[in-house]
Amino acid sequence: GIQVEQSPPDLILQEGANSTLRCNFSDSVNNLQWFHQNPWGQLINLFYIPSGTKQNGRLSATTVATERYSLLYISSSQTTDSGVYFCAVGEGNNRLAFGKGNQVVVIP
Amino acid sequence: DAGVTQSPTHLIKTRGQQVTLRCSPKSGHDTVSWYQQALGQGPQFIFQYYEEEERQRGNFPDRFSGHQFPNYSSELNVNALLLGDSALYLCASSPFAGVSFFGPGTRLTVL
Numbered sequence: 103g104i105q106v107e108q109s110p111p112d113l114i115l116q117e118g119a120n121s122t123l124r125c126n127f128s129d130s131v132n133n134l135q136w137f138h139q140n141p142w143g144q145l146i147n148l149f150y151i152p153s154g155t156k157q158n159g160r161l162s163a164t165t166v167a168t169e170r171y172s173l174l175y176i177s178s179s180q181t182t183d184s185g186v187y188f189c190a191v192g193e194g195n196n197r198l199a200f201g202k203g204n205q206v207v208v209i210p
Numbered sequence: 211d212a213g214v215t216q217s218p219t220h221l222i223k224t225r226g227q228q229v230t231l232r233c234s235p236k237s238g239h240d241t242v243s244w245y246q247q248a249l250g251q252g253p254q255f256i257f258q259y260y261e262e263e264e265r266q267r268g269n270f271p272d273r274f275s276g277h278q279f280p281n282y283s284s285e286l287n288v289n290a291l292l293l294g295d296s297a298l299y300l301c302a303s304s305p306f307a308g309v310s311f312f313g314p315g316t317r318l319t320v321l
Contacts, residue, residue: 106252135310143247143298145312188252196241196304197266200252 104129104193108201115179115208123174123204125189133192134165136174138185179208214303214313222319223291231286231316235303242284247298259284260306296320
């Protein structure tokens with residue numbers, strides 16, 4: 103199956119700082135989603151982005167499908183941005199393969 | 211739109227018992243997938259149901275089985291529970307080949 107690697111595994115940020123999370127995947131995909139997992143375990147959809155660039159408020163994402171990576175940008179981080187960010191790629195018909203996640207802690 | 215719902219929220223079982231978890235998909239979605247998330251790991255795909263049939267299956271033993279009903283809701287059954295089955299079980303719904311949305315999960319503890 104497709105391998106998904108996320109980096110860095112852990113990140114500590116001062117409130118107001120910017121950061122970039124990276125997702126590398128091992129094969130061509132037709133689906134790529136970024137999620138934020140809250141402390142109760144719910145996966146919150148951030149982006150559906152198999153290719154191209156999207157922005158939603160302070161968050162933006164870019165996927166370069168030909169080079170098999172995606173980036174999630176967090177600007178002007180807030181304490182509510184803390185949590186685990188997951189990249190998941192589609193192996194066809196919505197079977198998603200997840201990375202191990204990026205644990206982000208934003209300090210006031 | 212209620213989104214994806216799962217029940218129960220938490221469950222405690224003992225080794226050897228059987229458990230049933232339930233999922234109702236988001237309105238308009240006909241595909242339900244189940245994932246297991248162990249502590250500190252990313253979710254792992256268990257299986258997917260579409261048109262009341264299992265369409266894809268991950269690397270999980272036959273102790274894990276499921277069902278999809280005509281209203282697209284789904285159940286995950288796990289027999290002969292092991293300590294290692296303790297995890298967060300997540301249900302995702304989607305239109306076929308569309309964006310997946312996840313429910314809040316069921317946290318299973320096996321003692």
